[in-house]
Amino acid sequence: MPHDHHDHDHFHHDGMSPSGHPYRADNDEPLSYWQCMEIAVRELLIEKGHVTPAEIAAQIEAMDARSPANGAAVVARAWTDPAFKARLLADASAASAEMGFDIGGLRLIAVENTGDVHNVIVCTLCSCYPRNLLGLPPDWYKTRAYRARTVKEPRKVLAEFGLELPETTQVRVHDSTADMRYIVLPARPAGTEGMDETALAALVTRDSMIGTGLPKTP
Amino acid sequence: MASPADKVRVKTMMPPGHVRAPAYLRGKIGVIERPLGEFGNPELLAYGHTDGPKKPLYRVRFTMAEIWGDAAETPTDTIDAEIYGHWLEPAP
Structure with a gap:
């Protein structure tokens, strides 16, 4: 069992899950100026028919694949x-x-x-x-x-x-x-x-x- | 246009705004490692001026002794950097 830790002591630190992994904060903060700008430009490009959401996703995937x-x-x-x-x-x-x-x-x-x-x-x-x-x-x-x-x-x-x-x-x-x-x-x-x-x-x-x-x- | 092995000095000017001549190389003398051709001037491009004249760009090789003097880690090691022609002047 992956989380079967009964054979050793548990150390629960603040910000850690019961299995000892750090929690990542949710991104609840407001968008920054440039995040708003990126979304606005992206949505305009899609609305005006210059690119499709699938093309943007494919480009992000290609960039991440390098x-x-x-x-x-x-x-x-x-x-x-x-x-x-x-x-x-x-x-x-x-x-x-x-x-x-x-x-x-x-x-x-x-x-x-x-x-x-x-x-x-x-x-x-x-x-x-x-x-x-x-x-x-x-x-x-x-x-x-x-x-x-x-x-x-x-x-x-x-x-x-x-x-x-x-x-x-x-x-x-x-x-x-x-x-x-x-x-x-x-x-x-x-x-x-x-x-x-x-x-x-x-x-x-x-x-x-x-x-x-x-x-x-x- | 400068040629390979020409001695050049990076100008000591300190203009405001976006420049790509690192401050640690200003006033330092190096040799042209190779000319790279002409490229858009980042000092204009940074402000949206995309139609300005292109500038010649060079790779310039400096010794650690020239840059750091007595504080050089190994005086004969070198640093190559790309410097635009308008930042270079002939050195004796």
Whole structure:
């Protein structure tokens, strides 16, 4: 029985359900100015026949479906196909569009990690992020601490992510200040020589494409 | 138009309103990493002016030593940022 807790003590904290899960407050507060604006514009677009509710729902679903698996597929392709890797480094927007991951009006730049260079992405001004390849940014990416510290003490920040880099590796921080978005092309891990694209993609973590981590090893 | 490896300084101006040249880079000298082409000017776009002239945009590479001086964590590490041409001036 999933809620059969009779064999240990119950700790009921304020705001917790009997099974120990926090309650989420109901959204009973009044709508904000921009929430009213969004509803008004959406309803007008529907009323005037520009879009249907089903199209809006489908678009929200498509946006939510973007995940780091997209970026991992691109990285694994670059690891296995030298011509694709060359196209990715020359024009990452076009190369990722080839695989069906269109970035729309923005431009994507892929930066390659090598034996001597480690790249890490930040947006000090806001939270610019390659959503077409990585989905929504993690909360920490949007914090003032990550944004301010990554340009000042990137090695200390990376060490807190568990990534200690030798002094012989140059750290290149990329601040997404305008129309570009960035993805790190991590180095292919050793010991993966016989692996196919699908198996390689499973090694590519979200953080390895932001630069705050490395791919998993098999 | 600036070319790769040209030395440039980010202007020290502090205009009011929406700008996308980070304050921590103003007055700092870097080199053009690559030109990116022309893009809408965010200083106009932010206020709904979508028909203003486009501005050239560059990726500029700075060393940590240039930005943070003696406080740099590792002086030879670098920061690349996108800076619009009207924020750059030639540096000696």
